[in-house]
Amino acid sequence: MSxxxxxxxxxxxxxxxxxxxxxxxxxxxxxxxxEDVIRTxxxxxxxxxxxxxxxxxxxxxxxxxxxxxxxxxNVHYDPIDYQKIVxxxxxxxxxxxxxxxxxxxxxLATYEKLGISLAEQKRLTGVAVDAVFDSVSVATTFxxxxxxxxxxxxxxxxxxxxxxxLVRSYLGSVVPYADNxxxxxxxxxxSDGSFVYIPKGVRCPxxxxxYFRINAENTGQFERTLIVADEGSxxxxxxxxxxxxxxxxxxxxxxxxxxxxxxxEIKYSxxxxxxxxxxxxxxxxxxFVTKRGKCAGARSKISWTQVETGSAITWKYxxxxxxxxxxxxxxxxxxxxxxRQQADTGTKMYHIGKNTKSTIxxxxxxxxxxxxxxxxxxxxxxxxAGARNYSQCDSLLLGDRCGAHTxxxxxxxxxxxxxxxxxxxxxxxxxxxxxxxxxxxxEEDAISMIVNGFCKEVLRELPMEFAVEAQNLLGVSLEGxxx
Amino acid sequence: MLKITNLHAKVEGREILxxxxxxxxxxxxxxVMGPNGSGKSTLANVIAGREDYEVTGGEILYRGxxxxxxxxxxxxxxxxxxxxxxxxxxxxxxxxxxxxxxKNAILRHRGEDxxxxxxxxxxxxxxLKLVEMNEELANRPINEGFSGGEKKRNEIFQMAVxxxxxxxxxxxxxxxxxxxxxxxxxxxxxxxxxxxxxLLITHYQRLLEYIVPDFVHVLSDGRIVRSGxxxxxxxxxxxxxxxxxEHAAA
Numbered sequence: 001m002s003x004x005x006x007x008x009x010x011x012x013x014x015x016x017x018x019x020x021x022x023x024x025x026x027x028x029x030x031x032x033x034x035e036d037v038i039r040t041x042x043x044x045x046x047x048x049x050x051x052x053x054x055x056x057x058x059x060x061x062x063x064x065x066x067x068x069x070x071x072x073x074n075v076h077y078d079p080i081d082y083q084k085i086v087x088x089x090x091x092x093x094x095x096x097x098x099x100x101x102x103x104x105x106x107x108l109a110t111y112e113k114l115g116i117s118l119a120e121q122k123r124l125t126g127v128a129v130d131a132v133f134d135s136v137s138v139a140t141t142f143x144x145x146x147x148x149x150x151x152x153x154x155x156x157x158x159x160x161x162x163x164x165x166l167v168r169s170y171l172g173s174v175v176p177y178a179d180n181x182x183x184x185x186x187x188x189x190x191s192d193g194s195f196v197y198i199p200k201g202v203r204c205p206x207x208x209x210x211y212f213r214i215n216a217e218n219t220g221q222f223e224r225t226l227i228v229a230d231e232g233s234x235x236x237x238x239x240x241x242x243x244x245x246x247x248x249x250x251x252x253x254x255x256x257x258x259x260x261x262x263x264x265e266i267k268y269s270x271x272x273x274x275x276x277x278x279x280x281x282x283x284x285x286x287x288f289v290t291k292r293g294k295c296a297g298a299r300s301k302i303s304w305t306q307v308e309t310g311s312a313i314t315w316k317y318x319x320x321x322x323x324x325x326x327x328x329x330x331x332x333x334x335x336x337x338x339x340r341q342q343a344d345t346g347t348k349m350y351h352i353g354k355n356t357k358s359t360i361x362x363x364x365x366x367x368x369x370x371x372x373x374x375x376x377x378x379x380x381x382x383x384x385a386g387a388r389n390y391s392q393c394d395s396l397l398l399g400d401r402c403g404a405h406t407x408x409x410x411x412x413x414x415x416x417x418x419x420x421x422x423x424x425x426x427x428x429x430x431x432x433x434x435x436x437x438x439x440x441x442x443e444e445d446a447i448s449m450i451v452n453g454f455c456k457e458v459l460r461e462l463p464m465e466f467a468v469e470a471q472n473l474l475g476v477s478l479e480g481x482x483x
Numbered sequence: 484m485l486k487i488t489n490l491h492a493k494v495e496g497r498e499i500l501x502x503x504x505x506x507x508x509x510x511x512x513x514x515v516m517g518p519n520g521s522g523k524s525t526l527a528n529v530i531a532g533r534e535d536y537e538v539t540g541g542e543i544l545y546r547g548x549x550x551x552x553x554x555x556x557x558x559x560x561x562x563x564x565x566x567x568x569x570x571x572x573x574x575x576x577x578x579x580x581x582x583x584x585x586k587n588a589i590l591r592h593r594g595e596d597x598x599x600x601x602x603x604x605x606x607x608x609x610x611l612k613l614v615e616m617n618e619e620l621a622n623r624p625i626n627e628g629f630s631g632g633e634k635k636r637n638e639i640f641q642m643a644v645x646x647x648x649x650x651x652x653x654x655x656x657x658x659x660x661x662x663x664x665x666x667x668x669x670x671x672x673x674x675x676x677x678x679x680x681x682l683l684i685t686h687y688q689r690l691l692e693y694i695v696p697d698f699v700h701v702l703s704d705g706r707i708v709r710s711g712x713x714x715x716x717x718x719x720x721x722x723x724x725x726x727x728x729e730h731a732a733a
């Protein structure tokens with residue numbers, strides 16, 4: 001018994017490999033939030049007036065929300081002092097980059113160390129990367145190649161300059177500035193992120209990906225990502241995240257908006273590995289993120305796949321608004337909480353159009369003192385005749401000091417809808433471990449294998465390159481080609 | 484190959500094995516029979532090294548080495564295989580993938596070359612034939628949705644793939660209909676060899692009609708109370724365990 005719990009303990013307290021700090025000069029604004037700070041950020045980015053006005057509107061609204069910071073989630077943390085956070089930090093020099101060759105070698109080395117090569121010749125086959133370091137995008141690969149197809153993939157701030165009309169018509173169209181406390185804060189201070197536009201009928205020839213890195217101390221990362229898939233187009237987009245180990249908590253409050261027009265499909269995948277804090281629960285990222293997609297056109301599809309292994313606290317509910325008739329939403333999630341991590345995550349599926357379909361597969365794994373909650377809403381509106389939802393929420397407990405919780409909400413207003421919900425909670429059994437070990441497999445490999453099997457339905461939704469990373473993160477070796 | 488001397492073992496604080504002696508030489512097939520609660524499954528689990536079974540006295544020598552303190556995986560890598568009475572299900576983990584990992588862990592331990600995916604598949608296919616198991620079943624998640632017979636057949640398939648030196652079969656016949664029993668038994672018989680020893684743990688004589696043992700032992704209240712040739716099983720079948728218990732008491 002004791003041997004088993006010690007192996008679980010090791011898994012729960014596994015080393016965080018990405019905790020290093022890059023020694024680089026940065027250009028930061030002083031801590032604190034005010035209209036001046038927002039004007040400074042906007043000015044640094046040379047933004048048009050309408051965008052500054054939008055930020056200020058958000059900020060003024062946020063001031064009225066002082067008592068509206070969400071408290072309903074099943075997570076616990078000390079109040080955040082928003083005046084202590086640095087809202088903008090960018091690596092210096094802020095010289096305009098003409099090509100990848102001009103990116104600071106220190107930065108390139110940082111991404112190499114994280115396993116993300118920004119050198120195109122050493123690229124992961126078929127993956128274009130936008131690298132966001134603290135508050136700014138430092139490099140985007142394969143831009144030219146993508147432009148041949150009319151695809152726009154660039155830093156958000158660049159899109160504001162080069163494609164203001166697109167940004168203006170879609171910004172806030174899925175997550176309005178007044179949506180919720182953290183989204184409102186993001187709308188006021190967001191610094192960078194990625195922008196993607198796929199033209200009509202174009203199937204994006206490579207995976208697009210953004211790699212987020214928080215480096216500077218006491219800095220919050222507030223990125224904003226906007227992806228628009230025009231009629232009949234297809235894109236698969238991935239994001240990855242890491243941060244140094246620090247004793248203080250850092251806030252990451254991002255917003256992601258997806259828009260799929262008629263017959264378009266967006267696959268959005270996340271491998272989230274922000275610093276989770278140490279064994280005593282000191283430090284780590286507060287990952288308070290609003291992600292939402294709108295299936296605006298008929299037969300459009302949006303799927304969210306997430307593997308959440310990092311962060312001290314995760315609060316996120318990637319959702320789908322199924323507006324177009326016959327549109328399809330999906331949410332595949334693995335959330336691992338070890339050490340003292342807390343996760344309250346799930347999804348919302350709003351069925352508005354007729355014959356809309358949604359699938360929710362959620363796998364929660366708790367180890368150490370981790371607390372894992374699934375929270376999901378399935379809402380079938382009056383007009384959503386023939387809507388269907390299938391939800392499956394499984395929890396796996398490793399050890400006996402962790403917890404798993406499920407909070408499903410169902411609101412069905414149309415009698416022709418079909419809604420199914422299944423939930424299970426299981427423990428890695430001594431019997432399963434002994435069985436594996438009796439065949440010669442070490443205890444740690446056995447745990448990895450069982451966890452991997454448990455997550456399989458979600459991991460197989462990830463693009464290949466990320467599936468490998470995700471499985472490594474879960475302490476799992478890739479299932480071979482046999483079987 | 485296996486020499487058990489004065490073995491005492493506890494489960495959940497209760498003494499189950501109370502001075503068991505048993506010796507098995509290479510190439511031999513031994514049957515251990517006994518009524519429910521006599522300690523048959525405990526013996527199997529103690530040999531395999533299950534940690535909630537506490538050895539409180541005596542010793543188990545395997546190929547001259549004392550097994551005390553050796554982890555279950557090390558025992559397995561040294562060639563001890565337990566065919567489980569109740570094989571567990573492991574959702575989402577393909578049986579073939581699992582077996583390849585196990586086979587390679589064993590090969591690595593012995594300092595031999597590991598098998599790559601192609602070689603393993605070819606090797607495993609040959610073993611599938613032994614137990615008349617189809618490849619589709621072998622590729623499914625471990626034991627998930629398998630019938631009782633399929634699970635037992637899978638145990639013997641795994642045994643064939645891992646090529647152990649000492650096979651302990653814990654009530655492999657339980658829950659099998661006559662056809663499944665015949666298939667499983669012929670798989671086991673095909674694995675008999677001069678280098679390999681087998682310990683069949685069973686309640687009924689039925690299995691021994693198909694897998695004929697060299698020796699039969701009767702286990703009662705944690706001790707082997709009688710040993711003999713295969714005819715002992717028949718005698719036992721005829722007279723019942725009560726006969727042995729009276730005999731032992733006398």
